[in-house]
Amino acid sequence: MLSIEQLSQMVQAHLGLTNNANEAQYTTKWIIKESPLGGRGIFATEDIASGEVLFVDHPLISGPRSGALIRRGCTVCSKLNTNKLFKCHKCSLLLCSESCKNSSVHDDDCGIISGWHSKVPIEEVDAALLSRALTAVRALLLNEEQKRFMTSLQAHILPQHGTEVKELQQYFEIPEGDVQLMILASCVLDANAFQIATSYGKEEMGKRGLYPVSSLMNHNCVPNTRYSYNSDLQMIVKAVKPIQAGCEMFTCYTGLLWGTPARRIHLYKTKHFLCKCERCADPTERGTFLAALKCFSAECPGSLLPIEPLKSSSSWRCFECGLRVPCDNICTLQSALGSLIGSLDFGNLVELENFYLCRVTKYIPKTNQIVIDLQCRLIWELGEIENHRWHDEQIEFMKTVYAILKINSFRIPTDDREKTIPLRGLFPLAAFLNHNCVPNTRNVFKEDDTMEVYASRDIERGEEIFTCYTNFLWCTPVRRYQFRSIDLLTWGQRRKTHGRTSSSGGFAYLNQLSEYRLALKEQLCRDTLRTVAALGAGDAHLRGLLLYHLHAALAERARRCPDLYDELKSEIESTIDQAYKILQGDISAPPDLELRHRYLGPGCDKPQEERFFILDTSENLAVSMK
Structure with a gap:
């Protein structure tokens, strides 16, 4: 076993190697030493503030989870598209596309497995078993220093661990050294692996990763740290509450709200x-x-x-x-x-x-x-579904309607004295008018929501009639930028935002909730937040999600009843501000988190009706603000 000094040096090298460009993220406010709980632990050497980044870890190995009941998908991108999955003709691993087949990830995996002598025709190899064992197989790709780091971690050397590797020997003749390393990797993974979160809106095969620095943290049922994943599958570990110098840093291996x-x-x-x-x-x-x-x-x-x-x-x-x-x-x-x-x-x-x-x-x-x-x-x-699911036919129809509205609809002005949500309408004849920044027509809207189009100057015979899709008084760069943004949004992005059943959202459907169900959602958020607070969990990930959902319920109330806005404004802003501070940068965070924070959080000086109009068209704005 490595000494504390050797392990500390290996940890520092691991962090430095994985994030040379981001060394400023790392603190030196912790050390590794023997823990009173047994084994090693990470301890603060200085006072650490809540929300402070402790370190950013990177997996030594990652891949599919090994559970027999885990749904199997592509071994490269993890997609669960069962209609497109096929076996590689060289190694029998499941893939979903030629792109994944030709990837460097698959080249490495295939190179190992196809190098073993197969005892049966390759097409008869159990692809699900290969997927279960794949994370352990990838341990064979580690260099000697990485293998040394992996073997220095705690391992559960028990008969029930590594069974998927042993079962592979039914299909392949595997060198004994490879078998022993993969079994050891399975035991290390069982003791130390973390389940990797998936991106919002994606249905993927369950993944796990061996994050060696994070695995050095011991367990506590009320941890003082939390972790999240960025788009590169790096694990960002932060303090959820102030940590005093000398205190051990803990993570949690169970559900926070379990008894x-x-x-x-x-x-x-x-x-x-x-x-x-x-x-x-x-x-x-x-x-x-x-x-x-x-x-x-x-x-x-x-x-x-x-x-x-x-x-x-x-x-x-x-x-x-x-x-x-x-x-x-x-x-x-x-x-x-x-x-x-x-x-x-x-x-x-x-x-x-x-x-x-x-x-x-x-x-x-x-x-x-x-x-x-x-x-x-x-x-x-609540807010994601309302007694139905969207069917493919409905989605395709909505896709067509949305595309037409996006390009052809006109905003209908309202009485400035009234607190109303801005409207838009599809006027089919006016939609045939092309755009010019100096149009020769003007639009007049009547009380019955009809639109009359007048010539704004004399129009000669044969001259094309134009309207204007932008604000007449905007300067050229702003007009061109706004005009360009019309074609940027894809329905795929919108469908990912709205067609989800996970813990993170689907708030396009909040407007379908009855008043009773909206009030129920708000009350449930408040009750659960009180429980989290009583546990002393600090800024745990769960608290961030609950604050986000509470904010969404409050914002919907204010949208339905504009007269309540002044009363609810402070809490609408504070809840999204707190949620943003906890969830920002997390791949599992709701996709409109940043946009809500920008336009419904503190510091936004836009008028009330415009803030909620922005919320209605959040996907457009998310793209145009990039």
Whole structure:
């Protein structure tokens, strides 16, 4: 095993090699040393402010996750397009296009696998098994220094790890040295790999990466750091709260909003240790009661909690009436609840909403992790779908309509004294008029929204009649830039923004929500934010997402009721400002995050109606501002 000094030198070389151009990002405010928890850890040498970048890590190896149930996709770009996937005729890896087949990534993978002697015809090799083992296979591409770094990390040397590599030997004759290195890589990955987030709007195969510096951080159920991924799949690690000099820096290997029993079982099964942190030792989990169950006494309003939460076989006790319940009874109830939750269709908003509002709280307190998880799922879904999904025919029709409106529609002026959302209309005859920066016509809109076109000067016979697509008083560079932007936006970008069912958005559909559901979304955001705050999680990634969704709900309220804008303005601005500070630069952040911050955040001096018009056309602006 490497000494602390040798490991520190290797870490510094790794960070320097991966980001020479960005060395200014790195601080020297931490060191590696022995941890009281066992093994090594990262400790602050100076006071560190919340939000400060600690380091930017880069994966030694990355690739598909190894789980047998993971959907398999392209081994180069990770796309899950099952209609286009095909096997490489040399190595049997799954690919989705000639571009991926000819990539340097595939050349490296194929070079290794095709170099092994195949025991069966290559087309008979199990492509899913190859995908499961691929990340470990890529360890063979590391140089000697990188292999030394990888082998210095903690590894779970257990029979259940590396089975996918062993199964490959059914199909290939693999040198023993390669087999041993891949099995070791599998054990190291099991102990240290991080699941890599996908870009917003993309449906991709699950990926993992071995980030060696980040893997040196120990676990705590209330971590003082968070991590995100940029477009280069680098991991940016930041402080979520102030860290004092001498304190250890922690990450979290579990769900932040899981209760103590669930977290400890997960850690034991996946990381082979039982956490004993301050939160795990507190039966109430800092007053959040995430693991609490309703008292078995029908007349008692109290909650059951473990008496000794660090003891897996501990009895539970009601803190109201004192009733004690054996651990076996608690386990039976938790299993039943798990089966009940497992029967839910999480893609069905109506079913999810009814279960949350009408059923689940009959069995467990509103503070329980199951209720909190349902709250989060509803927050992500409310505003994204409204009792339907978009079908391909609808999308293609909308694509055509959108393209026509984008080029041909006219903005309809409104009474400046009225607080109304700006409108636009498609006037088919006027749409035939071409553009000239000095037009010979002018448009007059009537109260019934009809448009009359008048000659603005004498027009000679045979002369073409023009309108103007830009502001008449704009200077030439601004007019040309605006005119050029008309053709930049693709429907593909719009579809990625609107056709998503993940935790990050789909707020084009907020205007379809009923007033009740919009209010429900806002309340769920506030309730869940209070739980996150009670845990002392600081500026965790989850807090950023919740603030973003709360902002979107508030902005929609103000858009529907302009008279509420002055009342809501401060919170609309503060929530998007806080969300932006947490989520900026993260590939999984909502695509309109920056635009919302720019036009609905603090410091924007545009009038109210224009700020919300900008929100309606955010995709156009996102492109034109680049």
